[in-house]
Amino acid sequence: MDVSVLVYDGVFDSGLCAALDVLEAANAMRGELPQPPPAWNVRTIAFAPQVRTGAGHLVTAEPAGSTNGTELLLVPALAERRPEALLERVGGAGLADVRELVAEHRGRDAPVASACTGTFLLAESGVLDGRRATTTWWLAPVFRRRYPKVVLDESSMVTATQGVTTAGAAFGHVDLALAVVRMASPALADLVARYLVVDERPSQSAYTIPSALAQSDPLIAAFEHWARRHLDAPNSLAEAARALGVSERTLQRTVRRVLDTTPVRFVQDLRVEQATHLLRTTDLSLETIARKVGYEHAATLRALLRARTGATTAGLRTR
Secondary structure, rough: OOOEEOOOOEHHHHHHHHHHHHHHHHHHEEEEEEEEOOOOOOEEEEOOOOEEOOOOOOOEEEOOOOOOOEEEEOOOEOOOOOOHHHHHHHHHHHHHHHHHHHHHHOOOOEEEEEEOOHHHHHHHHHOOOOOOEEOOHHHHHHHHHHHOOOOOOOEOEEEEEEOEEEOOOOOHHHHHHHHHHHHHHHHOOHHHHHOOOOOOEEEEEEOOOHHHHHHOOOOHHHHHHHHHHHHOOOHHHHHHHHHHHOOHHHHHHHHHHHOOHHHHHHHHHHHHHHHHHHHHHHOOOOHHHHHOOOOOOOHHHHHHHHHHHHHHHHHHHOO
């Protein structure tokens, strides 16, 4: 497979290196398989002979021009954490050539891939419209508001739909590159993951911080604050809405619009977060922790933790 990795000023250093390192490792380890897949021919391309990364390093690249002959265009993330600055960059004139190349490449039905904030560039170019995609979990409310035509699943670590592959936050670039390898050889992808000591991470849910998501909207932030003060007691949507001075319908619709979830599930996320914290930092029994986060029976909390984190309570304690 011919892979072109598109770099540009401000590219995320670790994302770029992770993708290149995984593909290089796959090429180096092909010979260990009885029936190795073809090698990946990887080149780094840009619209200038050199680009400066987000950390200030210079990267030499081949001219981007057209991607004719490229089987996969891989776009690493932009090193920008601030939502407003990120939107300004991905939609600005400075990255217009990147957006145009992505759209042109995808217009030939050729595959594209990106991770983290790079998925904003894909969405800005229009190639994610009507498709399922993921992005960095903490920018999901911003992404959802900016690109309503994209079916966003921020809980996934990697999604692949009709020739477009996206991955989650920051070091999701490793998962993205492994997904590229896995398309050709699952056995080689597993071998590379073992050599690089990469654990399987099918979901971003275990890494999500509810309070970070809540800050994207004043009502959600107020709801989160109220819910945290009442975690140890069963509470109703009506009670929360009354305390916040809005209708139940308004609260439900705002939570759905901003977080793409329900108020009940969001409160469950807060309870899971607090219960996990108590398991890791105290010797309290599961029964005591359950009561502190609003559950009468420990079995209810145990099942919820397993469903949301994929780990047992004993496993959470040992982390």
